[in-house]
Amino acid sequence: MRIALFVACYNDALFPEVGQAVVRLLRRLGHDVEFPAEQTCCGQMHFNSGYQDACIPLVGRFADVFAGFDAVVTPSGSCASMVRRYHPVVAALDAARADPTLPERVDAVGPHVYELSELLVDVLGVVDVGARFPHTVAFHPTCHSTRLLGVGDRPTRLLAAVDGVTVIDLPRSASCCGFGGTFAVKNADTSVAMGLDKVDDVVASGAEVLTAGDTSCLMHIGGLLSRGRSPVRVMHLAEILASTGVET
Amino acid sequence: MTATNEPPVARRDRPEPTFRGTPPFPDAARAALADRQLRANLGRATTTIRTKRAAVVAERADWEELRLAGAAIKDAVLHDLPALLERLERAVTTAGGVVHWARDAAEANAIVAGIAHAAGATEIVKVKSMATQEIELNEALRLEGIDVWETDLAEMIVQLGHDLPSHILVPAIHRNRSEIRDIFIDEMGQVGRPAPAGLTDAPPELAEAARLHLREKFLRARVAVSGANFAVAETGTVVVVESEGNGRMCLTLPETLITVMGIEKLVPTWRDLEVFLQLLPRSATAERMNPYTSMWTGVTPGDGPQAFHLILLDNGRTDTLSDPTGRQALRCIRCSACLNVCPVYERTGGRAYGSVYPGPIGAILTPQLRGIAKHPVDKQTASLPFASSLCGACFDVCPVRIDIPEVLVHLRGQVVRQSEAGHRLPGREAVAFGTAAWTFRSPRRLGLAERAAGIGGRILGPRGMLRRIPGPGPIRGWFRARDLRAPARESFRAWWRRTGGGEGDRR
Numbered sequence: 195m196r197i198a199l200f201v202a203c204y205n206d207a208l209f210p211e212v213g214q215a216v217v218r219l220l221r222r223l224g225h226d227v228e229f230p231a232e233q234t235c236c237g238q239m240h241f242n243s244g245y246q247d248a249c250i251p252l253v254g255r256f257a258d259v260f261a262g263f264d265a266v267v268t269p270s271g272s273c274a275s276m277v278r279r280y281h282p283v284v285a286a287l288d289a290a291r292a293d294p295t296l297p298e299r300v301d302a303v304g305p306h307v308y309e310l311s312e313l314l315v316d317v318l319g320v321v322d323v324g325a326r327f328p329h330t331v332a333f334h335p336t337c338h339s340t341r342l343l344g345v346g347d348r349p350t351r352l353l354a355a356v357d358g359v360t361v362i363d364l365p366r367s368a369s370c371c372g373f374g375g376t377f378a379v380k381n382a383d384t385s386v387a388m389g390l391d392k393v394d395d396v397v398a399s400g401a402e403v404l405t406a407g408d409t410s411c412l413m414h415i416g417g418l419l420s421r422g423r424s425p426v427r428v429m430h431l432a433e434i435l436a437s438t439g440v441e442t
Numbered sequence: 443m444t445a446t447n448e449p450p451v452a453r454r455d456r457p458e459p460t461f462r463g464t465p466p467f468p469d470a471a472r473a474a475l476a477d478r479q480l481r482a483n484l485g486r487a488t489t490t491i492r493t494k495r496a497a498v499v500a501e502r503a504d505w506e507e508l509r510l511a512g513a514a515i516k517d518a519v520l521h522d523l524p525a526l527l528e529r530l531e532r533a534v535t536t537a538g539g540v541v542h543w544a545r546d547a548a549e550a551n552a553i554v555a556g557i558a559h560a561a562g563a564t565e566i567v568k569v570k571s572m573a574t575q576e577i578e579l580n581e582a583l584r585l586e587g588i589d590v591w592e593t594d595l596a597e598m599i600v601q602l603g604h605d606l607p608s609h610i611l612v613p614a615i616h617r618n619r620s621e622i623r624d625i626f627i628d629e630m631g632q633v634g635r636p637a638p639a640g641l642t643d644a645p646p647e648l649a650e651a652a653r654l655h656l657r658e659k660f661l662r663a664r665v666a667v668s669g670a671n672f673a674v675a676e677t678g679t680v681v682v683v684e685s686e687g688n689g690r691m692c693l694t695l696p697e698t699l700i701t702v703m704g705i706e707k708l709v710p711t712w713r714d715l716e717v718f719l720q721l722l723p724r725s726a727t728a729e730r731m732n733p734y735t736s737m738w739t740g741v742t743p744g745d746g747p748q749a750f751h752l753i754l755l756d757n758g759r760t761d762t763l764s765d766p767t768g769r770q771a772l773r774c775i776r777c778s779a780c781l782n783v784c785p786v787y788e789r790t791g792g793r794a795y796g797s798v799y800p801g802p803i804g805a806i807l808t809p810q811l812r813g814i815a816k817h818p819v820d821k822q823t824a825s826l827p828f829a830s831s832l833c834g835a836c837f838d839v840c841p842v843r844i845d846i847p848e849v850l851v852h853l854r855g856q857v858v859r860q861s862e863a864g865h866r867l868p869g870r871e872a873v874a875f876g877t878a879a880w881t882f883r884s885p886r887r888l889g890l891a892e893r894a895a896g897i898g899g900r901i902l903g904p905r906g907m908l909r910r911i912p913g914p915g916p917i918r919g920w921f922r923a924r925d926l927r928a929p930a931r932e933s934f935r936a937w938w939r940r941t942g943g944g945e946g947d948r949r
Contacts, residue, residue: 201934201935203882203888205934206888206892206933206934206935207891207892207895207896207929207930207933207934208927208928208929208930209927209930210930210932210933210934210937213934214934214937214944217943217944218944227943228943229934229935229938229943231885231935231938231939232885233885234881234882234883234884234885234888235882235888237882239875239878240875240878240879241851242832242851242854243854243858243875244827244851244854244855244856244857244858244859245855245858245872245875245876245879246851246855246858248875248876248879249879251879251883252879252882252883255883280851283848337831337832337833337834337835338832338834341833341834341835341837341838342834368835369785370785370831370833370835372785372831373831374830374831374832374833375831375832376828376916377828377830377831377832378919378920379916379917379919379920380468380828380916380919381467381468381471381786381828381829382468382916382919382920382922382923383468383471383472383475384468384471384475384786384789384790384829385831386922386923386924387475387789388785388786388789388831389923389924390923413926413927414924416925416927417920417924417925417926417927418923418924420907420924420925421909421923421924421925
């Protein structure tokens with residue numbers, strides 16, 4: 195099976211360790227993974243901010259770069275939902291008519307795109323990935339992974355199978371952390387108010403580590419934790435699943 | 443009824459407050475977020491109601507089928523609206539009612555005033571109604587010398603408090619019991635029967651004070667105004683759904699009844715009500731069945747109002763209908779479930795939205811009713827589609843499956859296009875997004891940008907976390923309360939190129 199990694203632009207620039215963890219994890223499970231170097235961004239930031247015509251070339255690039263792979267894995271529920279739910283919408287925009295083959299190319303690649311927990315559980319059929327992580331962990335179910343993708347309990351099943359881990363349930367766990375892409379800066383006060391409530395829940399839970407399937411939400415919550423000098427660390431789920439207990 | 447025996451009507455001397463002048467959402471939200479009492483009142487109320495809603499919805503194994511049916515019926519109405527409205531008009535007229543058509547708020551208000559004047563009324567009792575709030579009927583009638591009394595308990599609290607509603611269903615959700623007691627003591631005597639001496643904030647006492655105050659208004663009024671939750675095109679039946687019975691007092695006691703109804707409130711047949719009378723109470727008040735469901739068809743000699751006027755209100759609805767993505771907002775049955783689950787609404791409250799329609803539904807309905815499909819809108823209106831983190835909780839609970847996030851994003855596109863069309867030079871934001879898109883169109887440019895960011899990050903944040911970086915407002919907005927991970931020294935793509943994908947990491 196040919197698996198491609200779509201690392202997501204902010205992981206590429208800010209959190210390369212997340213992409214590296216995915217690669218390490220998949221190789222440990224016996225799968226090779228390719229990184230098509232022509233990839234850039236899924237276009238979600240532009241799409242959600244109203245610059246929808248600007249993401250037409252990005253959507254076309256995504257469809258072409260990842261055509262032909264059996265599976266495209268991304269460590270982001272948000273980017274996976276952008277590709278599966280909204281790339282067809284972009285392809286149907288009036289301004290996309292100049293590229294009449296776009297809808298077809300988009301529809302060909304979309305069904306092969308998986309968020310990491312979907313790839314592991316549904317495609318590779320594995321729940322116990324052989325990880326060891328002897329820490330207390332709280333899991334934040336991110337909005338796009340749950341509501342747009344419907345990953346359900348896949349991430350928490352993967353997490354529960356990790357050796358040595360103690361998983362803590364957060365109260366109001368389904369409540370948005372307040373990141374919301376450009377919402378975080380356009381409505382910074384509201385975003386921070388939402389985030390601080392999440393931080394309170396995380397800190398009160400006694401967790402050492404907060405994890406999620408989206409680095410973007412963790413960047414926001416982690417930024418608040420850091421500003422508040424909290425010792426709680428944020429880690430992408432991929433980093434925990436890639437861990438063998440030696441590194442940390 | 444003889445006017446001479448009636449107590450004098452105490453005219454209100456202050457103008458009715460309106461939402462006009464509300465600042466754009468981020469600014470209005472900032473003020474609301476600073477109000478700790480408001481945050482506490484809202485947090486408690488929304489948590490209670492959404493927990494109860496989830497419980498009663500979970501009782502129904504066919505809830506998803508009901509939602510699909512509700513959406514399908516409303517879509518069918520929108521698809522065939524002109525013919526169905528004419529059918530409704532014929533049915534109402536046949537049953538002895540009079541149907542009026544109003545293009546906008548001014549026309550609707552003038553029609554109501556004309557009917558009230560003709561009936562010799564100097565005061566009107568009102569059933570809770572969103573459409574009449576939308577057209578600011580109370581203020582229009584006050585200018586015509588007609589007093590309007592809100593009779594829904596929460597609307598009465600808002601009106602007595604010279605306040606604005608902050609929720610579709612629970613307009614005084616931002617008030618707690620002791621605030622309500624103070625409003626009753628200070629204000630009831632100004633406009634009618636005063637609050638009983640020694641009133642406490644115990645709910646039964648507050649309810650009794652409201653009952654006594656309203657009773658004299660019900661018994662005196664000659665004209666009532668209502669909205670409509672539904673109207674059945676086939677039979678001409680109008681439906682009002684309420685919880686207190688005060689609405690039914692208005693709908694049955696006065697001689698003249700005027701109903702102002704948005705043109706999208708139709709259902710084709712009587713049987714279609716079956717779906718909505720299941721969806722609405724569970725979504726709105728977490729009740730299995732609605733307490734007071736009033737239905738009437740024209741007039742009945744010797745029973746209830748002897749004159750019935752139905753005003754069909756457009757006020758931006760056909761503009762909304764013209765937008766294939768945006769028109770799903772017209773399915774809305776005003777249940778408020780989206781407000782109660784919204785993490786933004788829960789923290790800012792409803793008044794920050796600057797409209798009688800707050801919360802997620804307001805963020806997509808208000809700009810459309812204000813004509814965003816046809817012309818550029820003001821800054822406050824343009825800020826509404828951005829007042830969401832796009833978390834999607836609203837879509838999950840919507841009983842008629844309005845994909846609110848989809849419409850929000852669609853409207854953001856309209857705002858951006860209108861802004862670009864209105865300026866000869868692109869603004870700072872457009873330049874930033876244009877530069878980002880240009881970078882993302884080329885992996886080589888992206889790689890160079892990542893290298894530059896990595897170098898910059900090392901200078902600005904030697905320990906890996908940035909506490910601030912220089913930049914315009916949005917960047918300062920991030921750093922007011924949040925740190926940011928510094929860009930990596932080596933991006934993922936650079937690492938992959940250098941190590942061949944970390945082949946050495948194999949284990």
